[in-house]
Amino acid sequence: MSFETGKKWLRSFIRWYHRVHVIGMDHIPMTGPLIIVANHPSYLDPFYLSAICPRHIHFMAKSEAFSNCLIRWFLEKAGAFPVHRERADIQAIRIALSLLKEGKVVGIFPEGGIKEKESLHELKQGAAYLAIKGQAPILPVYLKGMDEVLPQGSFFLRPKPIDVLIDALIFPPEEGSLKEKQTKLSQQVMEILLKLKEEIPREGTKIVDS
Template structure:
């Protein structure tokens, strides 16, 4: 399948989603990975399933605000996630999350700009992370998957890498002001699911459900 996006020039790319791979990897290995290992006894399975090159969409369940850091840090390559557009209005934080490849998305609305940003992210060499349900769930299971990730996959010929985070819902429960420490966290990385063969709605729905089933199956394995 040919890439359906319009080619961008170098100048266009400089104005598009940013990101710094070196800074990303330094933050991952010097800060995120040690903290997760020390305070959350993190277990990771399936790292051999992560392709190091080529277009890629990392698709995960979502139960905590910490999930982007946790999922991204388990990959052997940088992963850019969508972030609430409100975060891009905060000085310093905006520059920080932009450096790590994040791009804004509007909550509660279909945001074509976010989809375009995700496609640009993939075209610039980032693996792009998307939460299949679009929002957090109380138990980490996927019950209402959205079609946006499959649409992006069909336009970029990017395969899905299903990922399950288990136990993250206990890190920062509703109403808590500070994250809880020493909560066991497990990440399971599944096998690649090739990009959908077409972009019609029926195909995208079946593809999305296949991915949701794969993630829920990983979740059922527990710790």
């Protein structure tokens, strides 16, 4: 089964099983470099985001995930690449910048790991650095309900509803030092994610197509 076939199957599944609603799909540019930044409440996040997004997302995945042969095969098929979270991973940065230079989409969970109860923590500045160096906008995405679909310690998917909130693109600031730009951009992203966290999904929002 090809990646695109699997993506279509998963999109149909989550549309039926989780009644997924998406707000802000029109904010996703269909061409050009893009960095998707999202909160990370569940192991399912990259898979569900990949199914929902009309573009192919190349996720930065923790290096530990590549230790399992089966998971590594799937991640590589999906175009993901490893990042060592305990240090500045120059190789991962180079891969991400190369993908952006080719006009592709890079997906990052800047909290540095899965966080319980959708609680936002301080964001690492890697996404901001890539946006500045790769001259790419950031697309903020907030996932609601993922922690109830697969609570930590559970092995079964629950038929809970999921809402995906997508905000407008954030472009890197043009003035200031690299450090100042990174700090400002990271703060902007955090503010938007916090705003999305408090939003109540509206009736009639777009449901993911099968």
